[in-house]
Amino acid sequence: MDRIVGIDLGTTNSLVAFMQGDTPVVIPGDDGLNLLPSVVALDANNQPVIGNAARNSLIETPERAVYSIKRLMGRGMEDIHEELKLFPFRLAEDMQAGEVLRITLGDKTFTPPEISALILRQLKRSAERFFGGPVTKAVITVPAYFNDAQRQATKDAGRIAGLEVLRLVNEPTAASLAYGLDKKQNGIVAVYDLGGGTFDISILKLHDGIFEVIATNGDTHLGGDDIDNLLITIALDDIRGDLGLDLRRNAEAVQAIRKAVIDAKITLSSQPTIKLDIELPAGKRYRREITREQYEQLIQPVIDRTVGPCKQAMKDAGLKPEQIDEVVLVGGSTRIPKVRALVKELFHREPHTDLNPDEVVALGAAVQANILGGGSEATENMLLLDVTPLSLGIEVAGGVTDKIILRNSTIPASATQFYTTQVDGQTNVAIHVLQGERELAKDCRSLARFDLKGIPPMAAGIPRVEVKFLIDANGILHVSAREQRSGKEAEIQVQPSYGLTDEQVEGMILDSFDNAEEDFRRRQLIEARAETNTILTALEKGKKSAAWGQLTTDEKKQIAKMEKALAAVNAEEDYQAIRKAIDTLNQGTMRLAELMMNTAVSTALKGKNMDETDLGEGPTAPHPMAKAEFE
Amino acid sequence: MSYSDKVLDHYSNPRNVGSMDKSSADVGTGLVGAPECGDVMKLQIKVNRETNVIEDAKFKTFGCGSAIASSSLATEWVKGKTVDEALSIKNMDIVKELSLPPVKIHCSVLAEDAIRAAIGDWKKKQEATAPVAAEAK
Amino acid sequence: MTKSVLTAIGAKPLPQDTHSCWSCGSMRAAHFCESCGKVQPPVPVDYFSFFGLPPKLNLDVAALEKDFYDLSRKLHPDLNATTERAEQEWSLEQSSMLNDAYRTLKDPLKRTAYLLHLEGVELEEQSKSATEQARATGEIKKQIVPPDLLEEVFELNIQLEELRMDKKMGDDDPALIAEIGKQKLALEAKHEELLQELQTYWKTWDGLIDRSQAGNPATSEERAQVRNKMVDVLNRRNYIRNLVRDVNEAMEN
Ligand SMILES: Nc1ncnc2c1ncn2[C@@H]1O[C@H](COP(=O)(O)OP(=O)(O)O)[C@@H](O)[C@H]1O
Numbered sequence A: 001m002d003r004i005v006g007i008d009l010g011t012t013n014s015l016v017a018f019m020q021g022d023t024p025v026v027i028p029g030d031d032g033l034n035l036l037p038s039v040v041a042l043d044a045n046n047q048p049v050i051g052n053a054a055r056n057s058l059i060e061t062p063e064r065a066v067y068s069i070k071r072l073m074g075r076g077m078e079d080i081h082e083e084l085k086l087f088p089f090r091l092a093e094d095m096q097a098g099e100v101l102r103i104t105l106g107d108k109t110f111t112p113p114e115i116s117a118l119i120l121r122q123l124k125r126s127a128e129r130f131f132g133g134p135v136t137k138a139v140i141t142v143p144a145y146f147n148d149a150q151r152q153a154t155k156d157a158g159r160i161a162g163l164e165v166l167r168l169v170n171e172p173t174a175a176s177l178a179y180g181l182d183k184k185q186n187g188i189v190a191v192y193d194l195g196g197g198t199f200d201i202s203i204l205k206l207h208d209g210i211f212e213v214i215a216t217n218g219d220t221h222l223g224g225d226d227i228d229n230l231l232i233t234i235a236l237d238d239i240r241g242d243l244g245l246d247l248r249r250n251a252e253a254v255q256a257i258r259k260a261v262i263d264a265k266i267t268l269s270s271q272p273t274i275k276l277d278i279e280l281p282a283g284k285r286y287r288r289e290i291t292r293e294q295y296e297q298l299i300q301p302v303i304d305r306t307v308g309p310c311k312q313a314m315k316d317a318g319l320k321p322e323q324i325d326e327v328v329l330v331g332g333s334t335r336i337p338k339v340r341a342l343v344k345e346l347f348h349r350e351p352h353t354d355l356n357p358d359e360v361v362a363l364g365a366a367v368q369a370n371i372l373g374g375g376s377e378a379t380e381n382m383l384l385l386d387v388t389p390l391s392l393g394i395e396v397a398g399g400v401t402d403k404i405i406l407r408n409s410t411i412p413a414s415a416t417q418f419y420t421t422q423v424d425g426q427t428n429v430a431i432h433v434l435q436g437e438r439e440l441a442k443d444c445r446s447l448a449r450f451d452l453k454g455i456p457p458m459a460a461g462i463p464r465v466e467v468k469f470l471i472d473a474n475g476i477l478h479v480s481a482r483e484q485r486s487g488k489e490a491e492i493q494v495q496p497s498y499g500l501t502d503e504q505v506e507g508m509i510l511d512s513f514d515n516a517e518e519d520f521r522r523r524q525l526i527e528a529r530a531e532t533n534t535i536l537t538a539l540e541k542g543k544k545s546a547a548w549g550q551l552t553t554d555e556k557k558q559i560a561k562m563e564k565a566l567a568a569v570n571a572e573e574d575y576q577a578i579r580k581a582i583d584t585l586n587q588g589t590m591r592l593a594e595l596m597m598n599t600a601v602s603t604a605l606k607g608k609n610m611d612e613t614d615l616g617e618g619p620t621a622p623h624p625m626a627k628a629e630f631e
Numbered sequence B: 001m002s003y004s005d006k007v008l009d010h011y012s013n014p015r016n017v018g019s020m021d022k023s024s025a026d027v028g029t030g031l032v033g034a035p036e037c038g039d040v041m042k043l044q045i046k047v048n049r050e051t052n053v054i055e056d057a058k059f060k061t062f063g064c065g066s067a068i069a070s071s072s073l074a075t076e077w078v079k080g081k082t083v084d085e086a087l088s089i090k091n092m093d094i095v096k097e098l099s100l101p102p103v104k105i106h107c108s109v110l111a112e113d114a115i116r117a118a119i120g121d122w123k124k125k126q127e128a129t130a131p132v133a134a135e136a137k
Numbered sequence C: 001m002t003k004s005v006l007t008a009i010g011a012k013p014l015p016q017d018t019h020s021c022w023s024c025g026s027m028r029a030a031h032f033c034e035s036c037g038k039v040q041p042p043v044p045v046d047y048f049s050f051f052g053l054p055p056k057l058n059l060d061v062a063a064l065e066k067d068f069y070d071l072s073r074k075l076h077p078d079l080n081a082t083t084e085r086a087e088q089e090w091s092l093e094q095s096s097m098l099n100d101a102y103r104t105l106k107d108p109l110k111r112t113a114y115l116l117h118l119e120g121v122e123l124e125e126q127s128k129s130a131t132e133q134a135r136a137t138g139e140i141k142k143q144i145v146p147p148d149l150l151e152e153v154f155e156l157n158i159q160l161e162e163l164r165m166d167k168k169m170g171d172d173d174p175a176l177i178a179e180i181g182k183q184k185l186a187l188e189a190k191h192e193e194l195l196q197e198l199q200t201y202w203k204t205w206d207g208l209i210d211r212s213q214a215g216n217p218a219t220s221e222e223r224a225q226v227r228n229k230m231v232d233v234l235n236r237r238n239y240i241r242n243l244v245r246d247v248n249e250a251m252e253n
């Protein structure tokens, strides 16, 4: 059976997980950490670096790094004004209106799906290292409230990364799968997911393994980022007021402040006060104490924005808070005590906080991946019935939206509409498809314009073109059309309002499917060679250490032999031979390592990098700016 | 889909919104509803008794945008027409002018109904007042 | 009342049941093969038949839900993700039809409107056909709902408009709010009444279907009579529903 992995492609952090036996587990990255910060940067050689490694670039070379790219997925120039004000996204200078966004990193430009693809590829590699074989299929999670374009962009990112995206699963729904696998209880569950960039609320009915979503709502622009931006603005204002220093345009300084306030925010989730002390350019410092109380007052308006969607979801589900059996918290921002208090007030009960809010979405994605792959004993009987979060409509006269598939309809869902012509001999009909709840087309999201072509010429009003709209299990729209009187399939030309064409995606693919196997081998070889270097360097160091003298001559001879053997195979192309030689040397230097136990070098001998191991397990939620990275 | 500015304008700036004195002898009132959606429309005409020409028309619609545009257009069209000429306005004329799609046809029907009902009401008033008028002579 | 769809279909074979499974050759069930479990190519059927149900309006919603879950376990794309491309397509179509059917049938009003649609009543086209008829005969079209209901709806709408205006200006008219509040309760009661009335016609309709199945088909007049009654209730309800909605909105904001 193919290995299908589950991926949480988050605004802040991304993870990959897999179903091991009957439990889903997160696959750590090469740094040993479960969370991969969703940060991408270009190094001095224009090579992409991803995750923790890229976080440093945010401060050192902010113009070569990007974070929170998920905010731009599937969006156009005209709907990112807010983003541009608050985030250091640098649009390509030659951007045209209507074109897919392009972001500048150094002197290169990338579309949001390409940047996401780099993150996905990193996760894919972690999984491949874990399995020792190629991984080409994945389930990827998206915020439940993502629209069609944002979903399509995520799927494109998967393809660019060389992953076949078998299913897009809504994040809160995925979380419910992980929760349900654990609990095996019937009842009504609400999932409240407040992460870095998005907020989702989903209400589900769990019934003998069926996870039926009854209502979903959310805000794709609400999360920890908003709190961060609030704190940054206050700091910048303070600094300008008190020190007369305007740092707004100083990218390095802004990033340093951002790092500090995020750290402060995280501390305030467990401490009553925090002292900010930030080093500024020109030898100045910004110091300020923030109490939990002040902080909570400050963020109240932000977290209050989750109230409306929650109430609407309950209303749509036809449920009162008392009828909900459990509220599950997901997302790093639900660690904020004030958020928990709000949830308690909204749903009249203590939320369920047993699950790790950072990992539960990825774990759920792994469960869904397992179900798609044919299931196992643990997932037997489990089935997810999700809904479309937004109504699908068609623009009719006067720019009004006519809704044809209502929000919260179980997907797959379909609707059929009939069109006719208005002029004799007319052979084309244009259809404008929208997504959203508002009455006017201009307030809804434009999905695509379809041109029905090749309608046989007839008198006006005679043709009857049947157009079928189908939302698939990924929440993505498909359209087909047939002229009924002639039985002719009408040709449809789609112009997605935002998004890449198939050809564009083809051209961006990082590891094409056909080369997956070969690519994988090549990469394994590269990685094995890198490991050879690490261990040989460590051995050199070991030879200079006091421990070396404690070995017997025989032992030293053995080690020398193994070292030579490794150096020899390292020049060849056979990665398995290299691995074997590494293992042998590792075994052979075991005693040396033991003798050196008190020094950090012992770790290096096992092929690990010292700096990383020093970090230990790290905090549960390393944000791009989390504590672990502080110097 | 593209609409002429004139048509679009009926959506954004509907003409002749308002009401007239219902009890006046030369005012005809039509109150109609579209059962498909539960929307209602009231259309009133003021007719010159000598010439049978509709001199003014007003409407008030509680319904969708297409219904509002349809009634706006209808009031514009009936003004200056005799009542008999006004009876020849068909909902499909409105559909064509506003390029309404099939699902919005009933909205245009509402407008045609309203014209007919208003004219009907006015005619009834004339029949009722005719003897009185004769007496006065 | 309703049996599981599996047995119901077995008891009352749909026409396409006579075909055999494309994969294993055994007799196929309506949507998937009972022998090998494979999803079958979709056949256009009405929503009642999809669930193996007679076209009756009183329906055991709990049993429908169970059938919906059972069928989902066979048809859903998640459970057919590793099959051949064609099967995946069928699974997508079958399960979208299943979802559409369930959504329609579980809701009493959607179910009624759907049945009327099957009976050839296009609720959407009522005004148009009535107006065309009036035009042809030169008569004044009789409004489909009683004039006093229209008056009431219109008046209440005017009041709501006033209320909204007041709120916009920051004014507060307690008398008006009290009046609208009273109307709200009356409207909700009326809405409930209409639903009750609808159910009595359901009963009549289902009686006709039972009779037909017992070999004593209902006459077309009999069918038309209940049908018209149901259409009439649905029409009146539309106005009341709008008002309930608008009143609630105006009071909330
Ligand atoms: N202890 C904490 N207190 C407050 N906020 C936190 C804490 N831990 C993480 N966060 C915030 O949670 C967000 C990340 O949550 P996560 O669920 O990983 O996001 P995403 O799904 O958007 O990637 C960030 O805004 C981060 O600052």
Ligand code: FES
Pocket (backbone or CB within 6 Å): B034, B037, B038, B039, B063, B064, B065, B066, B067, B104, B106, B107, B110
């Ligand atoms: S939808 Fe009611 S009149 Fe148009």
Ligand SMILES: [Mg+2]
Pocket (backbone or CB within 6 Å): A008, A010, A011, A171, A195, A196, A331, A361
């Ligand atoms: Mg998340």
